[in-house]
Amino acid sequence: MQENHEITPAKNRIFMPLIIMTFLALGFVGGLGFKHFVPSFKSTHTAGGSDSTGSVDEILRFIQARYVDKISFEDLNEKTIRGLLSQLDPHSVYISKEELQSVNDEMNGDFEGVGIEFMLVRDTISVVSTIFGGPSEKAGVLAGDQIIYVNDTLVSGKKLDNSDIILKLRGRKGTKVKVGVKRPNKAGILSFTIIREAIPFNSIDAAMAIDDKTAYVKINRFSAKTFQEFMGAADSLFLKGKKENLILDLRQNPGGYLQEATNLLSQLIADRNKLLVYTKGRNFKKTEYETNGRSHFSVKKIAVLIDEGSASASEIVAGAIQDWDKGVIIGRRSFGKGLVQEQYDLQTGGALRLTIAKYYTPSGRCIQKDFDHYSDEIEERYKDGELSGKLKNNPKDSTKYFTSKGRVVYGSGGISPDIFIPIDTNLLSEQYFELRLAAAEFAIDEAKNFRKAYPASLSVFLADKIGQNKLFEKFQQKQKLSKFKNLQQYDRKLKNYLNARLAKQLYGQNAFFLIQNLEDEAVQKALMQFKATKLIPGL
Numbered sequence: 001m002q003e004n005h006e007i008t009p010a011k012n013r014i015f016m017p018l019i020i021m022t023f024l025a026l027g028f029v030g031g032l033g034f035k036h037f038v039p040s041f042k043s044t045h046t047a048g049g050s051d052s053t054g055s056v057d058e059i060l061r062f063i064q065a066r067y068v069d070k071i072s073f074e075d076l077n078e079k080t081i082r083g084l085l086s087q088l089d090p091h092s093v094y095i096s097k098e099e100l101q102s103v104n105d106e107m108n109g110d111f112e113g114v115g116i117e118f119m120l121v122r123d124t125i126s127v128v129s130t131i132f133g134g135p136s137e138k139a140g141v142l143a144g145d146q147i148i149y150v151n152d153t154l155v156s157g158k159k160l161d162n163s164d165i166i167l168k169l170r171g172r173k174g175t176k177v178k179v180g181v182k183r184p185n186k187a188g189i190l191s192f193t194i195i196r197e198a199i200p201f202n203s204i205d206a207a208m209a210i211d212d213k214t215a216y217v218k219i220n221r222f223s224a225k226t227f228q229e230f231m232g233a234a235d236s237l238f239l240k241g242k243k244e245n246l247i248l249d250l251r252q253n254p255g256g257y258l259q260e261a262t263n264l265l266s267q268l269i270a271d272r273n274k275l276l277v278y279t280k281g282r283n284f285k286k287t288e289y290e291t292n293g294r295s296h297f298s299v300k301k302i303a304v305l306i307d308e309g310s311a312s313a314s315e316i317v318a319g320a321i322q323d324w325d326k327g328v329i330i331g332r333r334s335f336g337k338g339l340v341q342e343q344y345d346l347q348t349g350g351a352l353r354l355t356i357a358k359y360y361t362p363s364g365r366c367i368q369k370d371f372d373h374y375s376d377e378i379e380e381r382y383k384d385g386e387l388s389g390k391l392k393n394n395p396k397d398s399t400k401y402f403t404s405k406g407r408v409v410y411g412s413g414g415i416s417p418d419i420f421i422p423i424d425t426n427l428l429s430e431q432y433f434e435l436r437l438a439a440a441e442f443a444i445d446e447a448k449n450f451r452k453a454y455p456a457s458l459s460v461f462l463a464d465k466i467g468q469n470k471l472f473e474k475f476q477q478k479q480k481l482s483k484f485k486n487l488q489q490y491d492r493k494l495k496n497y498l499n500a501r502l503a504k505q506l507y508g509q510n511a512f513f514l515i516q517n518l519e520d521e522a523v524q525k526a527l528m529q530f531k532a533t534k535l536i537p538g539l
Contacts, residue, residue: 056080089355090374091339097349102166111201113170114177114194116141124148124156125165126437127181130444134199139192141181143440148189149180171196203256206249206513207233209241214530216523218249218513222256222313227263231296234267238297245301247526248317251331255312258340258359262289265320268302268327270295274362276320279340281357301535302327303526306415308378308387311335318415319361325405328529328536329417330522332387335378336369336414363401365411370396382423389422407538418536419529421522424493432490435479439498442475447505458507462515468499493519 064073081094115134118125125147130137148156150168175196180189203226210216215237237243265276272293280286304318315334321327340357358366385391396413426432455461472495496519504512517523529535
């Protein structure tokens, strides 16, 4: 493959239903933003104290000794550190002692807490769903509830971020937290006492057969256990289930450990010593990661699904598959994060996560996007028509790179798909979002109260079209739908979503995705490509 250039790269409310509600990946209690899901090398070094008498240290000492009012020197010092790092890049961060355990727990795949999936809507914590069998569900919390109080402290309208919510809701197994919630169509505040439990946090949301030849695997992040989880799924699907094709869903996957991504790639690219990614920085020598030639199963055709929420390690996987022409990339342009962080423990008990290098795909691409308007860039994609397909995706950098078979690809700004799938504009509708929350709550109630009325097997449930129509009619009758306009445009997908939510309660997580995928354009396009003469357009 030609390695010809090295490129040095120069939240918005309407998007929240897309980013968090659709794929339920970024809003878990314990979930943090992109900056905490990065290809990381966990360092054993300790960044200890310094005898430096530089101006910053000197000024802090003067403030501590002479400032007119009493202040918390620890708070001031932390704010100074955060301010300093904010001048570098969005992914170099200080992690406080209180945050560090949550970050480590999440990446290790386990934590103790209340077991909800949440999102922030207009500075209010909205429950997307409760983890099946988890403490919040047991206490009576429902999807669609808005958390107004935590332990009698008002949290609504306080401009919290994910880490603030984590600190308030997460805690040791057996401890209690009281929440006050506002429930749609209910007067007043409902109070629930939740007993925290150990919450298993798997990085694979679904792994299942989608037809007689195809396996579907959705990975929500690359944690310390992702490769282990993937191999367990692959054993069932490819070795025992004899599947040939793979749809790897990395949409809304914000990344994680680099090694987990390269281990997975070694199973998808069977050749030995194939370059997967390389890293280098000013004080970080070039390091290459190659396939190990120890693939345990065979995959004939691969489709990788990406979107604007696919970042970091997800982009490494998509970039390697694309550069080696091993599969088709379907969806929308990925996030565009091509930086590598190393973590240093601090004497305070916290940690410094510092950007030390950039990573490059096998063709030599660095896909890191510009830092200008970094947090608003995805919103800009929506406004300029890129996400809807009204504006053709023009590369941010016109430098050409070449795949193994000579196709032209581009660098900075993310991985551009081989097949574009426009955004589902329904997901940007506030009333459709409200209907989805109502459907989730309805499904939970339906499963609790009428479980015996539904078939014992998923296959029978799927075949019962009359029963599905009756379920949707029942949902419509229960909701006061007169306040919503033009509901016909939502009927098909809302009905599918309602079936999927109920199936999740009755038959498990895989059932949810199996039904959702019936109306998922990217998944259906992947299945079509598997049947096409040429898997990858242009080859």
